[in-house]
Amino acid sequence: xxxxxxxxxxxWFLAQGAGWTxxxxxxxxxxGTVLGVVFGVTRAVLPGWTTLPLGFLLDIFRSVxxxxxxxxxxxxxxxxxxxxxxxxxxxxxxxxxxxxxxxEIVRGGVLAVPQTTRRAARSLGLTWWQxxxxxxxxxxxxxxLPSWIGLTLGVMKDTALxxxxxxxxxxxxxxxxxxxxxxxxLFILMxxxxxxxxxxxxxxxxxxxxxxxxxxxx
Amino acid sequence: MIEIENxxxxxxxxxxxxxxxxxxxxxxxxxxxxxxxxxxxxxxxCINGLEPIQGGRILVDGTEVHARGTDLNRLRRKIGIVFQxxxxxxxxxxxxxxxxxPRKVLKKSREEADAIxxxxxxxxxxxxxxxxxxxxxSGGQQQRMAIARALAMAPEYMLFDEVTSALxxxxxxxxxxxMRLLAREGMTMILVTHEMGFAREVSDRVAFFKSGKIHxxxxxxxxxxxxxxxxxxxxxxxxxx
Ligand SMILES: Nc1ncnc2c1ncn2[C@@H]1O[C@H](COP(=O)(O)OP(=O)(O)O)[C@@H](O)[C@H]1O
Ligand SMILES: [Mg+2]
Numbered sequence: 001x002x003x004x005x006x007x008x009x010x011x012w013f014l015a016q017g018a019g020w021t022x023x024x025x026x027x028x029x030x031x032g033t034v035l036g037v038v039f040g041v042t043r044a045v046l047p048g049w050t051t052l053p054l055g056f057l058l059d060i061f062r063s064v065x066x067x068x069x070x071x072x073x074x075x076x077x078x079x080x081x082x083x084x085x086x087x088x089x090x091x092x093x094x095x096x097x098x099x100x101x102x103x104e105i106v107r108g109g110v111l112a113v114p115q116t117t118r119r120a121a122r123s124l125g126l127t128w129w130q131x132x133x134x135x136x137x138x139x140x141x142x143x144x145l146p147s148w149i150g151l152t153l154g155v156m157k158d159t160a161l162x163x164x165x166x167x168x169x170x171x172x173x174x175x176x177x178x179x180x181x182x183x184x185x186l187f188i189l190m191x192x193x194x195x196x197x198x199x200x201x202x203x204x205x206x207x208x209x210x211x212x213x214x215x216x217x218x
Numbered sequence: 219m220i221e222i223e224n225x226x227x228x229x230x231x232x233x234x235x236x237x238x239x240x241x242x243x244x245x246x247x248x249x250x251x252x253x254x255x256x257x258x259x260x261x262x263x264c265i266n267g268l269e270p271i272q273g274g275r276i277l278v279d280g281t282e283v284h285a286r287g288t289d290l291n292r293l294r295r296k297i298g299i300v301f302q303x304x305x306x307x308x309x310x311x312x313x314x315x316x317x318x319x320p321r322k323v324l325k326k327s328r329e330e331a332d333a334i335x336x337x338x339x340x341x342x343x344x345x346x347x348x349x350x351x352x353x354x355x356s357g358g359q360q361q362r363m364a365i366a367r368a369l370a371m372a373p374e375y376m377l378f379d380e381v382t383s384a385l386x387x388x389x390x391x392x393x394x395x396x397m398r399l400l401a402r403e404g405m406t407m408i409l410v411t412h413e414m415g416f417a418r419e420v421s422d423r424v425a426f427f428k429s430g431k432i433h434x435x436x437x438x439x440x441x442x443x444x445x446x447x448x449x450x451x452x453x454x455x456x457x458x459x
Contacts, residue, residue, distance in 0.1 A: 120364070121307070123268060127291050135307055142309070
């Protein structure tokens with residue numbers, strides 16, 4: 001019989017960590033997607049040179065390792081005289097980081113809608129906005145969805161880094177347990193890994209289902 | 219009436235329209251023929267304001283298309299245009315493709331728009347395809363759907379841009395039949411086409427386009443039977459042989 005010192009209390013501690021992981025992922029995805037749509041559409045519809053500064057900024061968010069962004073933001077915010085909890089800093093940094101990736105996905109999705117299709121829509125008398133909402137959005141969504149699901153799963157795993165600035169999310173809570181108990185580190189990591197999987201699995205299943213539904217119409 | 223007066227249009231340094239003038243009266247069918255790259259598609263897109271122009275002007279029923287303050291979205295309601303690549307909206311069913319503009323642009327109720335769309339789709343012979351997605355239709359069927367989609371706005375003018383060029387030969391006839399029907403019903407049409415026999419049959423006038431200009435224009439009998447200019451003759455020889 002398998003014996004373990006991991007108690008129900010410890011599991012509850014891990015579950016709380018998972019709760020933070022979920023919450024930060026949710027906030028980062030919502031904020032990052034809203035910003036990403038705005039940035040991505042801007043990049044897709046305005047002439048290239050006007051959005052160079054925005055493109056440069058987004059490049060920074062994408063190319064500087066997230067851990068460095070988190071630590072820098074967490075150190076500089078107090079220096080600027082602002083007060084923010086590590087949780088708030090994590091949400092903001094992750095949302096911006098997500099928005100940079102999401103902007104590229106959205107830009108690609110919008111540009112994937114053929115110009116000729118959009119001309120056909122406009123020549124029927126649809127306004128620019130109607131073209132965006134009735135034609136571009138639904139057509140681009142089919143292109144964007146798989147990448148966006150991938151982004152969600154990636155961001156969920158990236159939240160593990162916010163433990164470094166003191167947010168006790170899933171990975172951090174498992175490390176705390178490991179240090180406290182001094183044994184069974186692998187077992188605890190397996191539980192943490194299992195929880196990550198249980199969060200991811202439904203998301204990727206949902207994505208696959210939506211994709212299949214889209215494809216039926218083609 | 220569509221009045222095209224001395225229109226000039228460039229893409230960067232490339233001059234595509236170089237002083238085009240043409241008047242199309244109500245009920246008239248005018249065909250435009252000419253080599254590829256001569257600016258025929260560009261001219262059609264200038265007529266409904268999809269492309270800006272650099273010189274001259276275009277009037278549709280007296281409204282200057284490119285004037286500041288012209289409501290292009292409103293103007294486009296009365297100009298239907300069908301393109302070479304039929305441009306179905308792939309995420310919408312055939313019926314939804316056709317009802318979209320009547321509902322969103324003309325603000326018709328769903329019932330009203332459905333009734334219009336069903337009538338137009340039956341008109342072009344797609345009465346049994348309402349619920350299909352465009353991806354399940356043949357090219358000819360998609361092109362006829364695009365025609366129905368334009369007609370659902372009850373346009374006063376129809377512009378056709380080589381609507382049969384991208385179709386398999388056996389599907390060309392059904393689309394031409396649809397256009398023939400429209401011509402017979404008195405629709406004012408400008409058609410850019412490579413189908414010389416068809417142009418000859420349905421047109422009141424045929425214009426030969428070359429280097430961004432109307433090189434020669436006349437009745438089908440004149441232009442096909444007795445072209446005056448050597449370039450017109452050369453072009454007709456090359457396509458009719
Ligand atoms: N959006 C565009 N940008 C730059 N050049 C274009 C554009 N559209 C068309 N052209 C050029 O304008 C010329 C005329 O094109 P087009 O009107 O499509 O000719 P046609 O329909 O007679 O074949 C061609 O040389 C084409 O390459
Ligand atoms: Mg063309």
